[in-house]
Amino acid sequence: xxxxxxxxxxxxxxxxxxxxxxxxxxxxVAILEHILKVNACICNDIVNELPLAQPTxxxxxxxxxxxGIIIGSVEGNSIxxxxxxxxxxxxxxxxxxxxGKIEKNKNKCC
Amino acid sequence: xxxxxxxxxxxxxxxxxxxxxxxxxxxxVAILEHILKVNACICNDIVNELPLAQPTxxxxxxxxxxxGIIIGSVEGNSIxxxxxxxxxxxxxxxxxxxxGKIEKNKNKCC
DNA sequence: TATCTATATTGCAATATTACAATTATAAAA
DNA sequence: TTTTATAATTGTAATATTGCAATATAGATA
Numbered sequence: 001x002x003x004x005x006x007x008x009x010x011x012x013x014x015x016x017x018x019x020x021x022x023x024x025x026x027x028x029v030a031i032l033e034h035i036l037k038v039n040a041c042i043c044n045d046i047v048n049e050l051p052l053a054q055p056t057x058x059x060x061x062x063x064x065x066x067x068g069i070i071i072g073s074v075e076g077n078s079i080x081x082x083x084x085x086x087x088x089x090x091x092x093x094x095x096x097x098x099x100g101k102i103e104k105n106k107n108k109c110c
Numbered sequence: 111x112x113x114x115x116x117x118x119x120x121x122x123x124x125x126x127x128x129x130x131x132x133x134x135x136x137x138x139v140a141i142l143e144h145i146l147k148v149n150a151c152i153c154n155d156i157v158n159e160l161p162l163a164q165p166t167x168x169x170x171x172x173x174x175x176x177x178g179i180i181i182g183s184v185e186g187n188s189i190x191x192x193x194x195x196x197x198x199x200x201x202x203x204x205x206x207x208x209x210g211k212i213e214k215n216k217n218k219c220c
Numbered sequence: 221t222a223t224c225t226a227t228a229t230t231g232c233a234a235t236a237t238t239a240c241a242a243t244t245a246t247a248a249a250a
Numbered sequence: 251t252t253t254t255a256t257a258a259t260t261g262t263a264a265t266a267t268t269g270c271a272a273t274a275t276a277g278a279t280a
Contacts, residue, residue: 002233002267005161013140017135033123036212079256085209092202092209157227165271168229169229184277186278187279224280227275229275233268239262239264244257244258247256249255
């Protein structure tokens with residue numbers, strides 16, 4: 001991304017950005033929604049759903065996992081990926097907070 | 111970003127990714143929260159708040175504006191930036207939807 | 221008009237992301 | 251043990267992002 005000045009921002013803002021960045025890609029949005037839909041997902045399943053090669057999807061899954069958006073548990077030969085409730089709750093609360101602030105300040109500007 | 115295959119994903123997933131990507135940077139999270147806090151923002155105000163040069167902030171504001179996260183209206187010499195209620199509402203609904211799906215499927219997996 | 225003030229644009233260097241082919245690792249099945 | 255199936259890792263090319271210095275633009279004010 002270029003010379004990112006992570007250390008200059010607050011921890012809070014960095015953490016929010018990491019979570020959001022993990023979801024901020026059409027392939028990862030699709031993966032997330034697919035996992036939510038079938039609710040017992042294995043990687044190969046997604047390979048058949050998306051127009052991406054297996055290594056690419058594996059990489060996207062890794063990023064979602066690193067950010068804590070999904071959790072993977074080994075299940076015999078394959079891996080079961082599930083969405084991390086806490087991460088989604090965190091993002092939900094974030095936008096609830098933003099939304100609330102907009103309501104509160106309505107008609108003060110613009 | 112590399113060879114992005116935007117045309118292979120659904121419009122819905124692309125639109126979500128564009129919105130999220132706009133916010134998915136610590137500087138832009140900080141800018142967004144600052145605008146919400148002071149609720150009548152001018153760019154120079156942010157330059158004094160963040161450890162970034164004026165052109166860099168101007169660029170971040172442009173990205174937020176292009177994605178529809180904020181709206182800018184000229185006010186004499188300076189510009190008044192406000193958060194776009196609709197964009198935040200869209201993101202709020204998105205995560206409400208995700209959160210709901212997790213609740214529904216609880217204990218089926220992982 | 222000349223000048224100041226606020227913001228945008230341009231151009232560029234440094235770095236990050238995306239995607240995939242080839243390969244590897246691991247566990248189940250034969 | 252060999253084979254098969256599933257998923258991760260490695261290496262690399264193409265492209266996007268970030269940040270800033272220098273410059274430009276536009277409105278306000280003297």
